[in-house]
Amino acid sequence: MSDYNNFVLNYFLNISKNRELSEELTGIAAYKHISGGESILEAGHRTNYICLVVSGLVRGFYIDEEGNDRTKCFSLQGDWCCSYNYISDMPCPFFLEAEQDSVLAMVHPPCVKIL
Numbered sequence: 001m002s003d004y005n006n007f008v009l010n011y012f013l014n015i016s017k018n019r020e021l022s023e024e025l026t027g028i029a030a031y032k033h034i035s036g037g038e039s040i041l042e043a044g045h046r047t048n049y050i051c052l053v054v055s056g057l058v059r060g061f062y063i064d065e066e067g068n069d070r071t072k073c074f075s076l077q078g079d080w081c082c083s084y085n086y087i088s089d090m091p092c093p094f095f096l097e098a099e100q101d102s103v104l105a106m107v108h109p110p111c112v113k114i115l
Contacts (some may be wrong), residue, residue, distance in 0.1 A: 004031050004054050007107045010053065011078060029105040034058075034098040041082055041096040050083040058100020062094040068109040076098075082106075 008029050012022035031054070034040060040057050040058060042045055051058075058075040075081040081096055081104075 004103060004105065005029075007077075008052060014077055025107070029107050032104045034102045036098055036100040036102075039095065039097050040075050040104070041092055043093060043095050044091050046091050047082045049108055051080060051081050051104040051106050053079050054103040054105050057099040058102060058104075059097055059099045060094050060096050068081050083111060 005026055008024055009026040012025045013019065016022055029052070030049075034056070035081075036056075043062060051073050055077055058079075058081045059071060060073040060075070061069055061071050062069050062083070082092075088103075
């Protein structure tokens with residue numbers, strides 16, 4: 001089992017304490033390597049995945065009326081990102097980008113519902 005899988009499995013085990021469910025959730029995760037400065041999600045777009053930060057740092061930001069870049073949030077290892085449109089059922093109103101080389105565990109929410 002890779003270090004990424006171990007991290008995600010331990011994350012889910014800490015939440016659910018159910019090993020079988022945690023292993024199933026870990027099994028549906030796809031891993032994506034993102035370079036520092038790379039865009040993850042553009043404002044106004046939707047995503048089909050929610051992402052757990054396995055390593056690195058992700059920044060959420062928006063551009064205000066004057067064109068200034070304003071930081072909204074940071075997601076560190078063990079934080080979720082790209083979940084906005086699943087919570088609100090609307091396109092994401094801000095941008096997400098990797099601040100440094102990062103690895104995301106991407107989970108497709110309909111797959112979670114099946115479990």
